[in-house]
Amino acid sequence: MENLTVVTIENEDQLQRCLAVRREVFIEEQQVPEELEIDAYDAIGSSAGHVLLSTENGDAAAGRFTPYKDGAAKMQRVAVRSAYRGQGVGRALMTALEDSARRSGYRRAVLDSQCHAEKFYLSLGYRTVPGEPFYDAGILHVRMEKEL
Numbered sequence: 050m051e052n053l054t055v056v057t058i059e060n061e062d063q064l065q066r067c068l069a070v071r072r073e074v075f076i077e078e079q080q081v082p083e084e085l086e087i088d089a090y091d092a093i094g095s096s097a098g099h100v101l102l103s104t105e106n107g108d109a110a111a112g113r114f115t116p117y118k119d120g121a122a123k124m125q126r127v128a129v130r131s132a133y134r135g136q137g138v139g140r141a142l143m144t145a146l147e148d149s150a151r152r153s154g155y156r157r158a159v160l161d162s163q164c165h166a167e168k169f170y171l172s173l174g175y176r177t178v179p180g181e182p183f184y185d186a187g188i189l190h191v192r193m194e195k196e197l
Contacts, residue, residue, distance in 0.1 A: 053109065053138065055145045058099035064091070067101050067111035074128035081186045086126070090115050098122075098153055100145045102138060109133040110142040114150045114158070121194070122155035143173055151197050158197055161190040 058064050068091060075081040090097035090113065102110040110129040117123035124146055129139045150158060162170050164182055171177070175193040182189045 052104055053141050054103045055141075056101040056103060057149055058093075058101060061093055063101060064093055064099060066103075066108050067099050067113070070101070070108050070111040070130055071126050071128045073130060075126070075186075078131070079186075079188065081188075085186045090125075098146075098149050100142065100149055102142050102145065104133075110138050112142050112146050114146055114153075114155070117159055119157070120155065121157040121159050122150035122153070122197070124150075124158050124160040127160070139169060140173065143170075147195075147197055156197050157194065159192065159194045161185055162193050164189045164191060167191055167193070 056063055058067060068087065071086060075086045076083050089095060097113045097115045099113045100111065101108055108130070110133060112124065112127040114122040114124050124143070127139070127142060127146070129142065147158060160170065160175065167177060170193050173195070175195040178192040178194055180192060182191050184190070
């Protein structure tokens with residue numbers, strides 16, 4: 050995918066653009082209840098870091114990271130709009146999130162991957178943490194981690 054612009058979220062307008070991408074992917078497509086998707090980290094000034102990828106044709110993807118135990122960043126809400134899937138946008142988003150987390154002082158990342166996306170995260174250097182898959186928002190997940 051060419052001409053992707055990484056936007057590190059600094060204001061309410063940018064944050065609302067992130068939430069619009071997530072709303073489309075998680076709430077509309079995957080039927081995740083809004084009260085499970087949007088939380089206290091989705092505010093300017095929270096301890097979360099938010100990243101948006103945009104193109105000349107509109108916003109393509111969004112994600113965030115939040116503080117996690119042992120000084121790790123928890124990658125969350127990784128969403129790529131359907132029109133941009135299969136073009137390397139997810140990989141670019143994860144690289145941008147990891148870079149932003151590294152700049153914020155994190156040295157390790159964890160994430161809860163939907164099972165269908167596990168191979169994608171493995172291809173980015175994450176490893177699956179031993180343990181049974183679990184449900185989050187009614188969708189089966191596995192825990193994964195990576196050194197940054």
